[in-house]
Amino acid sequence: MRIYYSEDHRLHFPQAELSGGQFVTPFERPSRVEYVLTRLRERSLTDINAPAAVDMGPIRTLLDPGYLSFLETAWDDWKAEGMAGEIIAANVPARGMHMDRIPQNIDGKVGYYCHASETAITRGTWAAALSSVACAQSAQRHVAAGADAAFALCRPPGHHATADQYGGYCFINNAAVVAEMFRNSGAARVAVLDIDFHHGNGTQTIFYDRPDVMFVSLHGAPQETYPYFIGYADEKGAGAGEGANLNYPMTAGTGYDLWAQALDDAIARITAWGAQALVVSLGVDAYKDDPISFFKLESDDFTDAGRRIGRMRLPTVFCMEGGYAIEAVGVNTVNVLEGFKD
Ligand code: Q9C
Ligand code: ZN
Numbered sequence: 500m501r502i503y504y505s506e507d508h509r510l511h512f513p514q515a516e517l518s519g520g521q522f523v524t525p526f527e528r529p530s531r532v533e534y535v536l537t538r539l540r541e542r543s544l545t546d547i548n549a550p551a552a553v554d555m556g557p558i559r560t561l562l563d564p565g566y567l568s569f570l571e572t573a574w575d576d577w578k579a580e581g582m583a584g585e586i587i588a589a590n591v592p593a594r595g596m597h598m599d600r601i602p603q604n605i606d607g608k609v610g611y612y613c614h615a616s617e618t619a620i621t622r623g624t625w626a627a628a629l630s631s632v633a634c635a636q637s638a639q640r641h642v643a644a645g646a647d648a649a650f651a652l653c654r655p656p657g658h659h660a661t662a663d664q665y666g667g668y669c670f671i672n673n674a675a676v677v678a679e680m681f682r683n684s685g686a687a688r689v690a691v692l693d694i695d696f697h698h699g700n701g702t703q704t705i706f707y708d709r710p711d712v713m714f715v716s717l718h719g720a721p722q723e724t725y726p727y728f729i730g731y732a733d734e735k736g737a738g739a740g741e742g743a744n745l746n747y748p749m750t751a752g753t754g755y756d757l758w759a760q761a762l763d764d765a766i767a768r769i770t771a772w773g774a775q776a777l778v779v780s781l782g783v784d785a786y787k788d789d790p791i792s793f794f795k796l797e798s799d800d801f802t803d804a805g806r807r808i809g810r811m812r813l814p815t816v817f818c819m820e821g822g823y824a825i826e827a828v829g830v831n832t833v834n835v836l837e838g839f840k841d
Pocket of ligand 2: 695
């Protein structure tokens with residue numbers, strides 16, 4: 500399986516994440532992908548390629564222009580305002596306030612374009628986010644040209660980013676861009692299967708009213724975990740997109756038996772819907788030892804999950820999302836890819 504990877508992910512490494520009232524070293528850190536690379540090589544998955552230059556076309560189609568220009572200049576604007584530290588959102592529009600008036604001040608803009616304050620922006624964030632989506636785009640082109648599958652080793656991840664908000668360690672929604680590109684390259688119906696522990700709120704929101712892209716997510720129930728305010732089972736799509744959104748929220752302690760039942764149901768629904776291409780948001784934070792999650796999957800379960808996904812026999816792009824038990828992230832990620840190939 501071909502892999503796309505860019506060293507430019509290292510340009511995004513904030514010093515701090517707000518967690519439990521403290522600033523800690525971010526869970527989403529560069530070493531995560533080093534573990535994946537090491538494991539890929541151990542398993543002789545060595546077709547590792549630098550991506551082609553980013554194509555802003557599908558990104559501009561899908562995302563808000565004001566959001567993109569905000570991300571591009573946020574660091575310079577923040578520094579020009581005399582801010583000493585990294586960009587962290589402190590003021591967000593809340594109930595009773597204006598949700599659609601964009602402040603001029605950069606501190607206000609940060610609140611407008613952010614949905615979760617754990618995620619800091621630093622000098623290299625924009626460049627790293629572009630390199631991440633470039634990996635996803637190259638993987639999509641490889642599959643659109645006839646390969647069965649490709650793996651985009653994206654960092655930073657993408658599935659929490661909406662058309663106009665960052666958060667949950669995500670800035671540009673890589674999986675959504677791949678889905679859009681599959682539509683442009685001739686797939687009439689594209690499914691996004693999100694197996695990251697967290698609900699893929701960004702991907703859901705981007706495609707919520709579209710009948711041509713189905714979004715299916717297995718995740719921790721929103722009553723119990725981030726992103727808290729979205730990801731319920733009754734979110735089924737809107738307008739022409741009604742029926743093309745499917746959520747499987749599951750409670751703390753969920754193990755592979757229940758999780759695999761949800762996966763099988765999800766796969767059956769994607770197949771019945773008639774998807775012609777598949778994007779997998781590949782987070783491995785459903786793992787039992789993940790420090791910020793509460794499912795109980797074992798490493799071998801990821802192999803089995805990959806096998807079930809592979810039985811769909813769809814052209815597939817995997818986009819790396821979360822996974823924070825860093826020594827196990829490599830094994831678990833590669834297990835999905837190896838199961839898929841069986
Ligand atoms: N105290 C992804 O897996 N909440 N993002 C962290 C830590 C945010 C996860 C709480 C989790 C975001 C791509
Ligand atoms: Zn996650």
